[in-house]
Amino acid sequence: MSIWSRISEALAALLHGEGLFAALERLRNPPEHSVAFTIAVIALGAKIAKADGQVTRDEVSAFRDVFEISDADCGHVARVYDLARQDVAGFDAYARHVADMFRDHPDTLKDLLEGLFHIAIADGDYHPAENMFLKEVARIFGFTEAEFACIRARALPADMPGAENDPYHVLGVAPDAPIDDIKAAWRHLVRENHPDRLTARGVPAEAIKLAEKRLIAVNNAWSAISARGALQPA
Numbered sequence: 001m002s003i004w005s006r007i008s009e010a011l012a013a014l015l016h017g018e019g020l021f022a023a024l025e026r027l028r029n030p031p032e033h034s035v036a037f038t039i040a041v042i043a044l045g046a047k048i049a050k051a052d053g054q055v056t057r058d059e060v061s062a063f064r065d066v067f068e069i070s071d072a073d074c075g076h077v078a079r080v081y082d083l084a085r086q087d088v089a090g091f092d093a094y095a096r097h098v099a100d101m102f103r104d105h106p107d108t109l110k111d112l113l114e115g116l117f118h119i120a121i122a123d124g125d126y127h128p129a130e131n132m133f134l135k136e137v138a139r140i141f142g143f144t145e146a147e148f149a150c151i152r153a154r155a156l157p158a159d160m161p162g163a164e165n166d167p168y169h170v171l172g173v174a175p176d177a178p179i180d181d182i183k184a185a186w187r188h189l190v191r192e193n194h195p196d197r198l199t200a201r202g203v204p205a206e207a208i209k210l211a212e213k214r215l216i217a218v219n220n221a222w223s224a225i226s227a228r229g230a231l232q233p234a
Contacts, residue, residue: 020039020043020080020083020084021043021093021094021097036101039080040094040097040098040101040112041112041115041116041119042077042080042081042084043080043083043084043094044084044091044094044095044098044112044116044137045081045084045115045116045119046081046082046084046085047084047085047090047091047094047133048091048116048119048120048130048133048134051120051127051129051130051132051133091133091137092136092140095136095137095140095141096140098112098141099140099141099142103142106141106142107192107197109141109142109143110141110143110151111198111210111211112141113134113137113138113141113143113151114151114154114155114210114214115210116134116137117134117151117152117155117156118155118210118213120133120134121155121156121157121160124160125160126156126160131152134148134152135148138151146172147172149169150169150170150171150172153166153169153170153217154170154214154217154218155214155217167220167221167222167224167225168182168221168225170217170218170220170221171185171186171189171218171221171222171225172185172189173185179226182222182225183222183226186218186219186221186222189214189215189218190215190218190219193211193214193215193218194211195208195211198211
């Protein structure tokens with residue numbers, strides 16, 4: 001059974017006239033963490049679709065770049081998306097719920113936030129209102145402004161307006177940090193984005209494609225920094 005079928009099955013059993021947020025509240029414990037994670041991504045993605053005033057299907061289509069969705073399962077994704085879009089609960093309510101559910105798993109919250117970035121830029125643009133939305137979600141998740149800047153630097157394509165092409169932001173290090181410290185930060189990020197680590201954090205297996213994109217950004221940043229002669233040890 002695909003995760004999308006499990007989501008549809010869970011909602012059919014839980015909704016009973018309640019909103020999606022009320023159903024999500026009941027999916028706190030394993031083995032449904034991956035289901036709750038995916039519902040939360042779709043729900044917050046539906047909310048972020050309203051942030052720039054243009055509610056389109058691009059956000060749903062973006063999931064096909066990250067999750068392996070069969071044609072038969074597309075209806076499940078669209079159903080969750082529509083339920084979240086119609087839910088009276090605001091995005092901050094979903095964000096606070098998720099922050100509480102994964103309060104002991106900050107890496108999972110980071111994975112989720114990066115997934116939201118992917119949805120936000122699905123239409124080829126990164127709107128200032130979307131930046132404000134994601135910045136507030138990051139604050140609710142407990143990330144500092146500096147941590148948010150690092151996540152954004154890894155998530156946005158280098159050629160997208162609003163993207164930061166600073167490789168130090170991508171690795172989360174200061175420009176004047178010793179090269180050994182920078183190399184250690186790079187290695188840490190490579191380890192943290194290993195598929196086994198993601199699986200251990202409860203991220204759906206399909207979402208590993210996001211990690212692959214992060215690794216490209218991380219490795220490119222390290223290549224750019226390590227190639228700068230000024231940073232070579234004396």
